Amino acid sequence: MVLKLAGGERLTTPEWPVPPSPIFDQNASKIGLLGAQTAKDVAYVYENLRAFRQNFNMLTKHHEDMTLEWSSAIVVGCLAAITRAEARGLLLIEKLKRRDEESYWRRPETQAQLKYGAAAIFAFLIALKLFG
Incomplete structure (x- = not known):
């Protein structure tokens, strides 16, 4: 053309x-x-x-x-x-x-989600212990 x-x-x-x-x-x-x-x-x-x-x-x-x-x-x-x-x-x-x-578990975004999830659970357990 x-x-x-x-x-x-x-x-x-x-x-x-x-x-x-x-x-x-x-x-x-x-x-x-x-x-x-x-x-x-x-x-x-x-x-x-x-x-x-x-x-x-x-x-x-x-x-x-x-x-x-x-x-x-x-x-x-x-x-x-x-x-x-x-x-x-x-x-x-x-x-x-x-x-x-790539393995799902080795992806950076999956790792970040796992870290934040673990931190949230840990904070929840501490809150239960302090206020429970």
């Missing part, structure tokens, strides 16, 4: 609808369970995919009415969004694979 537009040719692409993201949409509330940084990475990748989909839809829907420069700018924007998603997504996939292989 970039080469075609740079050569002064118009695009002849049929309209491409914005596909839904049902897996992401249905699990968005659970992403925080992955930890702050991983959740941020997941959201970043999906938002860049969404940006690509929306821009590509706009391009295919309105390319006949756009100037070549505007069409070219959208194509470059689409490439940038998908490149950002791919770069961070490849790292994210490896991170998620490592997390999946």
Whole structure:
């Protein structure tokens, strides 16, 4: 598309609808369970995919009415969004694979929950002894 537009040719692409993201949409509330940084990475990748989909839809829907420069700018924007998603997504996939292989009990968030839980139980037992 970039080469075609740079050569002064118009695009002849049929309209491409914005596909839904049902897996992401249905699990968005659970992403925080992955930890702050991983959740941020997941959201970043999906938002860049969404940006690509929306821009590509706009391009295919309105390319006949756009100037070549505007069409070219959208194509470059689409490439940038998908490149950002791919770069961070490849790292994210490896991170998620490592997390999946990791023991639940050795995860830092599990360790933190166990420490706070033990401290709460200990404080409760002390309170029972003092006031009981």
